[in-house]
Amino acid sequence: MSTATLAPAGRTTTSATVEFRSLRRQFGTTTALDGLDLTVEPGELLALLGPSGCGKTTALRILAGFETHDSGEVLVDGEDITRIPAHKRDAGMVFQSYSLFPHLTAADNVAFGLRMRGVAKAERRKRAHELLELVGLPQRAEHYPHQMSGGQQQRIALARALALQPRVLLLDEPLSALDAKVRLSLREEIRRLQQELGITTLFVTHDQEEALSMADRVAVLRAGQLEQCATPSELYSRPATAFVAEFVGTMSRIPCSRTADGQVEVLGHRHPVDGDLPADGDLHVLVRPENVELTPAADGPAQVVAASFLGAVTRLTVRLADGTEIKSDVPTETATTLPLGTHATLTLPPRPVLVDRATP
Amino acid sequence: MAQLISRLRVWRGAVLLLAGLYFLIPMAASVWFSIDDVNGTIAFDAYTGLISAPGFTDSLVLTLELAVVTVVVLLLLLVPAMIAVRLGSPKLRPLLEVVCTLPLVVPPVALTAGLIGVLRWGPDYLMDTPFFQTFVFVQQPEFPLVLVIAYVLMALPLAYRALDSGLRAVDVRTLVEAARNCGASWPRAVVQVILPNLRGALLNASFLTLALVLGEFTTASILGYQPFAVWIYSVGNSQGQMSVAVSVLSLLITWVLLLLLAAAGRERRHKTATAS
Ligand SMILES: Nc1ncnc2c1ncn2[C@@H]1O[C@H](COP(=O)(O)OP(=O)(O)OP(=O)(O)O)[C@@H](O)[C@H]1O
Ligand SMILES: [Mg+2]
Numbered sequence: 001m002s003t004a005t006l007a008p009a010g011r012t013t014t015s016a017t018v019e020f021r022s023l024r025r026q027f028g029t030t031t032a033l034d035g036l037d038l039t040v041e042p043g044e045l046l047a048l049l050g051p052s053g054c055g056k057t058t059a060l061r062i063l064a065g066f067e068t069h070d071s072g073e074v075l076v077d078g079e080d081i082t083r084i085p086a087h088k089r090d091a092g093m094v095f096q097s098y099s100l101f102p103h104l105t106a107a108d109n110v111a112f113g114l115r116m117r118g119v120a121k122a123e124r125r126k127r128a129h130e131l132l133e134l135v136g137l138p139q140r141a142e143h144y145p146h147q148m149s150g151g152q153q154q155r156i157a158l159a160r161a162l163a164l165q166p167r168v169l170l171l172d173e174p175l176s177a178l179d180a181k182v183r184l185s186l187r188e189e190i191r192r193l194q195q196e197l198g199i200t201t202l203f204v205t206h207d208q209e210e211a212l213s214m215a216d217r218v219a220v221l222r223a224g225q226l227e228q229c230a231t232p233s234e235l236y237s238r239p240a241t242a243f244v245a246e247f248v249g250t251m252s253r254i255p256c257s258r259t260a261d262g263q264v265e266v267l268g269h270r271h272p273v274d275g276d277l278p279a280d281g282d283l284h285v286l287v288r289p290e291n292v293e294l295t296p297a298a299d300g301p302a303q304v305v306a307a308s309f310l311g312a313v314t315r316l317t318v319r320l321a322d323g324t325e326i327k328s329d330v331p332t333e334t335a336t337t338l339p340l341g342t343h344a345t346l347t348l349p350p351r352p353v354l355v356d357r358a359t360p
Numbered sequence: 361m362a363q364l365i366s367r368l369r370v371w372r373g374a375v376l377l378l379a380g381l382y383f384l385i386p387m388a389a390s391v392w393f394s395i396d397d398v399n400g401t402i403a404f405d406a407y408t409g410l411i412s413a414p415g416f417t418d419s420l421v422l423t424l425e426l427a428v429v430t431v432v433v434l435l436l437l438l439v440p441a442m443i444a445v446r447l448g449s450p451k452l453r454p455l456l457e458v459v460c461t462l463p464l465v466v467p468p469v470a471l472t473a474g475l476i477g478v479l480r481w482g483p484d485y486l487m488d489t490p491f492f493q494t495f496v497f498v499q500q501p502e503f504p505l506v507l508v509i510a511y512v513l514m515a516l517p518l519a520y521r522a523l524d525s526g527l528r529a530v531d532v533r534t535l536v537e538a539a540r541n542c543g544a545s546w547p548r549a550v551v552q553v554i555l556p557n558l559r560g561a562l563l564n565a566s567f568l569t570l571a572l573v574l575g576e577f578t579t580a581s582i583l584g585y586q587p588f589a590v591w592i593y594s595v596g597n598s599q600g601q602m603s604v605a606v607s608v609l610s611l612l613i614t615w616v617l618l619l620l621l622a623a624a625g626r627e628r629r630h631k632t633a634t635a636s
Pocket of ligand 2: 056
């Protein structure tokens, strides 16, 4: 791969820091961004994860210069970029929808930015070819967008975004229009390229698996605010809030009661609380399926009502007497001995548990 | 299956033949009639007489000028407006559509009557103002701008439809944003990315406008100008054979112009396809 020729000396080591500071943006009555604070470190791939409408695209478009913010700041390497027009922002973007220029070949698409910069034709061709090689499509150089598959088009779009050696790479759900298999391979390829080039990258997605598998850090957004920004493993094992816990991975809610000493009692055992204990109201404990241990017992309070095979483990759904459904992962071999209707007891590991207000 | 396909083919051939005959027989008959001499030989008298008749060149040139100016004015008005609406305020799109479609419900006669009213009323009231000169200017017989105004209005719905279908096929907003992201200022993005992708639509809009202007009779004749269509009518009235020659000729001229336009479009496309 020709990374060396693409990134001249110094470029890879000076990838940018991006900072959003109390960023606000309102569209009429909807608040797209409500004081977003977020820092992207140089050279890292940060995934922006969150439910639909939480402001991910808006944040990215403000950074690219296609959208304005009402208040707050956007800093790139400490410099406020508000007044820089979009075409001088030095941020390469790949769009969710296919955005290649239909009247240009793949090579001309990739070279478009260089043409705008006034780079000579021979040099343009050479660079376009290098970039096409980088994304693995040198043989498509003379093809038009309508002659290429969706995955190929997004690769070309990626090459086009990288052509000007931007300081920041912005990806707005670039894989969402592709089928599952292509999505997986392109995901790995984007990650490989990003690491090779060491380019600061913001990757918007609402697919948590995508975010967790690709990113150095994941920022979970909710209603225009940052909920938590952490490494994938931290996010999964130590979610800061119930929202993050339930958005990332699978969570079951189990009703619990307070004890006098500020702990909670759940499934007949006492557990300390991880984080804050809500002051009033009914409470739920949040647990991941792999943390619920299931032991068959004829007089157990829980009954297996569903099973779904996930490979090495099988995820069982058990129901308590009060109707609460809890998911529990058991090794598939064990699961075969637990037909539907089996009675069992459930235990949680003796660790602090995450507690949230009961949702109706 | 094969039988079905071959039967379909026969049908297709038959329909094509019938449609062809429907168009070709009257045309062939016209051509025959226009070159048939009294003593059974072929003579092109009608055509030579036509071309040498007074006013042939003048009216043809006038029509071509009118067509070109109308197309240019129309595209300059419509294209920026339609792109701006898509980029800036999509909510205004229905409004633009209604405004552009409105002329469709006004018959040319009514439009002309209205124009005459304004042209009569204007000079009386504006005698001592610079507007008076404007009224004189738009009505000068060498190049009646007033006809361009009327034609622009009449062609507005056609051109709008053609451009709209072209714009629907491209995601204007995303393409402009992608171009700006590649370092193009937005006017440059429009010129280098949107317009090339609208070539077909621009060509269609020009086609329709051209055809309309070439054939327009009502307004020009009522306002007392003599573009080609009006001239043909006045000449044809006087002589049977010549009148038929005239319609054959005007058909030919229209076809040639449309073919030229199409060829121009194809050539440019070919060029962009091979250059890289
Ligand atoms: N141009 C706009 N005009 C009006 N409202 C807008 C505009 N752009 C975004 N919004 C609103 O702002 C909110 C945030 O939108 P945004 O596109 O940033 O969400 P998102 O997180 O990218 O969602 P998705 O996952 O669906 O793409 C939404 O409620 C949306 O309706
Ligand atoms: Mg979005």
